[in-house]
Amino acid sequence: MGYIKWALILIFWVSVASFLHYTLPQHDVARITDTEVRRIDPGENRWFWASADAGSDGTLSNRDVFFISAVLSDGDVMVYRNEDTSWGWPPYFKFDTSNLQAEAADLRSTSANPQWVVIRHYGWRNEFFTIFPNAISVRAVDGPEQRIIPWINIVILTVLFAFFWAIFVRWRRFRAARIDPVLEDVEESFDVVGDGIARRGSRFKKWIGGSK
């Protein structure tokens, strides 16, 4: 039983962590090498694609999506999709996809003459499911050693922690005040009933014994 309990706890916390890691914004220092449009047909990976542009028909099974190819400051390549999140999840309320694509195209550069940018994005790149992080914004920076302090994440995680802590503390207080006494009551009455049964049992035994 202990293993199952720990496995469930582990699964829960891993899910929470991956959910936050997927949804919260992250920053990459990169160099944009190309911007393009590809037609995509979401299949098993449809969860990892956002919606069609706000206002357009979202019921069609495939559509064109903007892509931004980049080289990260450590030399790895990364490909971002550039999609509206519209009014849906995650709540970035991004409607300026086409404008962002224009900005990204403007900041394109070659390795000979690099123009470094900070790309804010959420999501994961995974080759096995063909999923891409969604770019939220780009801004030009001076060099690849740009230091980024994730203020938004610090604020969100602090508020989230405070919120759940507040609920947890109140729940514990409520439990101590209202539920535990009732459970103890029930336990006591079980004990009383148990004693009664034991007494009656012994009387029964005595009676049996006496009749012999």
Add this chain to the structure above:
Amino acid sequence: MLALGRLLVIGFLALSVVYICLSLYSRAVRKDKLEAEWDEEIREGDRDAFIKAGLEDYDTSLRKKLILGVYVVPLSLMTAIIYFTNFH
């Protein structure tokens, strides 16, 4: 715009649940505090009347109106995010 409507309706319903729970909880906390105040400090006169008067004060207080922040804060946050994501 259908998506916006859906978000607003679902958001309103979810926030209403939060608002109602928070209102009930806040009033209960106030009542507990009034009871404790009477039991520890006042101990004279009509206990029920004291608590009733205190709760009536609470019903018109600023503190109760602050719970409307449950609706205001997410809506302002949403507006701010829309501005900073798209127009900044």
